[in-house]
Amino acid sequence: MPDRRIASGHGAEPFQRSKRTDISCLDGRSVTVILRQRGRQYVYRGTAAFQCDDLLGNVLTVTAAGPQTGDPKLIFTEKDWKGRIIPDLEYGSELCMIPSG
Amino acid sequence: MGNRQPAIDGHILVVDGSRMDVRSIRQQLQHIGCIFHTTESHGGAIQWLGTDSHIKVVVLDHGTANGRVADFVSELKSMRSNLTIVGSSSTDCRHEFAAAGVDRFLLKPWRIAELLEALTLPEPSHSKGLAEEASVDIHIGAADADIHSSDTDLDLGKAGSSDTACLRFDCGERVRIADGSLRGLKGTVVADRTGGRILLQLEEGTFVEIHHYCLEKDPSNA
Numbered sequence: 125m126p127d128r129r130i131a132s133g134h135g136a137e138p139f140q141r142s143k144r145t146d147i148s149c150l151d152g153r154s155v156t157v158i159l160r161q162r163g164r165q166y167v168y169r170g171t172a173a174f175q176c177d178d179l180l181g182n183v184l185t186v187t188a189a190g191p192q193t194g195d196p197k198l199i200f201t202e203k204d205w206k207g208r209i210i211p212d213l214e215y216g217s218e219l220c221m222i223p224s225g
Numbered sequence: 226m227g228n229r230q231p232a233i234d235g236h237i238l239v240v241d242g243s244r245m246d247v248r249s250i251r252q253q254l255q256h257i258g259c260i261f262h263t264t265e266s267h268g269g270a271i272q273w274l275g276t277d278s279h280i281k282v283v284v285l286d287h288g289t290a291n292g293r294v295a296d297f298v299s300e301l302k303s304m305r306s307n308l309t310i311v312g313s314s315s316t317d318c319r320h321e322f323a324a325a326g327v328d329r330f331l332l333k334p335w336r337i338a339e340l341l342e343a344l345t346l347p348e349p350s351h352s353k354g355l356a357e358e359a360s361v362d363i364h365i366g367a368a369d370a371d372i373h374s375s376d377t378d379l380d381l382g383k384a385g386s387s388d389t390a391c392l393r394f395d396c397g398e399r400v401r402i403a404d405g406s407l408r409g410l411k412g413t414v415v416a417d418r419t420g421g422r423i424l425l426q427l428e429e430g431t432f433v434e435i436h437h438y439c440l441e442k443d444p445s446n447a
Binding site for chain 2: 136159161162164166168173179180183187188192193194195196197198199201202203223
């Protein structure tokens with residue numbers, strides 16, 4: 125279970141846009157995740173936390189602020205992240221995460 | 226395990242304040258592959274009904290209703306009109322349940338076959354208006370009529386306050402999120418987490434952890 129918080133060292137720094145972003149810099153940020161699967165888009169807003177998961181290793185978890193059916197939590201592994209992170213100009217959070225898949 | 230069809234199509238909520246009884250019921254429901262939650266309080270029952278839209282059956286212990294069976298039943302029915310409620314008690318208080326519109330009653334200790342039998346009864350006529358949409362599909366073939374409710378060697382562990390059990394999904398199985406904001410997403414089961422939660426992989430490096438009751442097997446299995 126992801127229960128051990130790791131100090132990322134990036135939490136209070138302003139977000140730096142770059143081609144390849146270390147997702148640990150999103151720790152504590154409000155984010156909107158835009159998932160696309162089979163032509164359909166899913167938008168999920170929440171707060172990111174960089175943690176160590178016993179099974180997956182270093183991960184960024186995104187948890188919705190309010191109650192949601194099934195209490196879903198999105199998890200991105202640090203070593204596999206290949207998506208984009210861009211400023212959120214549309215959904216009301218600080219940043220948008222767009223996985224590459 | 227993952228491909229076994231559960232004996233009852235729909236989720237079960239067991240409302241019972243007795244840890245010993247819950248332990249027994251847990252084992253029996255697990256044995257027939259049902260997805261179920263247990264809670265020992267009125268508030269827990271209301272919370273589960275508000276959370277899991279797939280609950281079709283409530284097994285309600287008389288003692289947990291704390292002398293307010295009719296009010297409790299009425300509240301449950303107001304939340305979910307198509308709910309099938311089965312009364313349960315160690316003393317024969319079937320008349321009190323019947324007065325509350327619950328004609329299905331199990332005298333403790335009961336066996337899973339008795340629950341399945343109770344669920345095949347037609348809805349009582351006086352509650353037909355509320356229960357006319359009720360439909361609980363029973364797959365008798367999965368039941369084991371020789372299971373007894375007197376097992377004493379199980380870990381009391383999580384059966385105390387509120388718990389969920391899931392026997393439906395195996396690691397590597399393709400599933401689909403069937404409820405909530407991520408409804409429609411498909412993934413592969415990676416692991417069981419605690420508290421009835423399942424870890425799914427959506428794609429390389431992207432996962433979702435969600436309560437099992439929001440999941441269903443992916444019919445396309447793609």
